[in-house]
Amino acid sequence: MNRGLLMGFENDMTQTIATRDSLAGAAIYTKTALKLYDFWVHGFSNHYLWNCPTEQLHAHYQRHTSNNHLEVGAGTGFFLKQVPFRVLKPRIVLMDLNQNTLEVASRAIQHYEPAGILVDILSDTMPTLPKFDSIAFNYVWHCLPAAPARKEQAFRHLASLLNKDGVLFGATLLRQNIPMNPLAKAVMTLYNQKGIFGNNADSRASLESALAANFSRYEIRQEGVAAIFSAWK
Numbered sequence: 001m002n003r004g005l006l007m008g009f010e011n012d013m014t015q016t017i018a019t020r021d022s023l024a025g026a027a028i029y030t031k032t033a034l035k036l037y038d039f040w041v042h043g044f045s046n047h048y049l050w051n052c053p054t055e056q057l058h059a060h061y062q063r064h065t066s067n068n069h070l071e072v073g074a075g076t077g078f079f080l081k082q083v084p085f086r087v088l089k090p091r092i093v094l095m096d097l098n099q100n101t102l103e104v105a106s107r108a109i110q111h112y113e114p115a116g117i118l119v120d121i122l123s124d125t126m127p128t129l130p131k132f133d134s135i136a137f138n139y140v141w142h143c144l145p146a147a148p149a150r151k152e153q154a155f156r157h158l159a160s161l162l163n164k165d166g167v168l169f170g171a172t173l174l175r176q177n178i179p180m181n182p183l184a185k186a187v188m189t190l191y192n193q194k195g196i197f198g199n200n201a202d203s204r205a206s207l208e209s210a211l212a213a214n215f216s217r218y219e220i221r222q223e224g225v226a227a228i229f230s231a232w233k
C-alpha cells in the first residue's frame with residue numbers, strides 16, 4: 001500500500017472521525033469475516049437472497065471504473081481486482097471506516113500500490129484530496145445506520161470529491177416496498193437488528209432524492225433487491 005497517502009493506520013483516526021453509530025456498519029468486517037465475505041455476499045447472497053446476479057455488479061464496475069478511482073467501502077476488493085485497468089499504475093484510493101478491509105483490499109490489488117484512508121463517510125468533514133474520475137460506492141449505503149435524509153451526507157461528500165466529468169456508481173440494497181423471498185426478509189431483519197445493515201427506511205424514492213440533491217443526472221436500475229445507480233455532476 002502506498003503509505004504516502006495513508007491516514008489513520010498509525011494513529012488510529014477511527015476514534016476521532018467516526019461517529020459511534022457508524023462503527024456498527026463496519027465492525028462486522030473482522031479478518032475472519034473477510035475470509036468468508038466473497039463467498040457469502042457475492043457467491044451466495046446476491047443470487048439466492050437479493051436476486052441480483054453478481055455479474056450485473058461486475059459489469060457496472062467494468063463500465064465505469066477509471067484510471068483515477070476512489071473505492072469507498074473497500075471490502076475485500078472483490079470487484080476492483082477484476083477490473084482490467086488500461087494503464088500499469090492507475091491512481092486508486094481506498095476509503096473505509098475499517099482498518100481490516102483497507103488492509104485486505106490493499107493486498108488484493110497491491111500491484112497497483114493503492115493508497116488507503118481511514119474515514120467515516122458520515123463524518124462532518126472529508127479529507128482534502130485531488131478529485132477522482134470515478135468513485136465506486138457499492139453495497140455501502142445500506143450499511144450506514146441512519147435515516148436516508150442523514151445518509152444523504154455520504155453522497156454530498158462524494159460529489160465534492162468527483163471531477164466535473166466523473167461518475168459515481170454502485171449499488172445498494174433497499175428495504176421499503178421491495179419484494180423479497182422469506183429467507184431474504186429474515187436475513188435483512190436480522191442484519192438491521194445487529195447493525196450490520198441500516199436500511200430499514202431505505203426506498204427507491206429516498207435513494208433517488210439523495211442522488212437528485214447532489215448530482216445533475218443519475219440513473220437507477222432495480223435488479224431484485226439491489227438498486228444499481230450511476231450519477232454525474
Ligand SMILES: C[S@@+](CC[C@H](N)C(=O)[O-])C[C@H]1O[C@@H](n2cnc3c(N)ncnc32)[C@H](O)[C@@H]1O
Nearest residue numbers: 025026073074075096097098101120121138139
Ligand atoms: C458490504 S461491504 C461492501 C464492500 C465492497 N464495496 C463490495 O461491494 O463488496 C461494506 C463496506 O463499507 C464499509 N463501511 C461501512 N460503514 C462505513 C462508513 N460509515 N464509512 C466508510 N466505510 C464504511 C465497511 O467497512 C465495508 O468495507
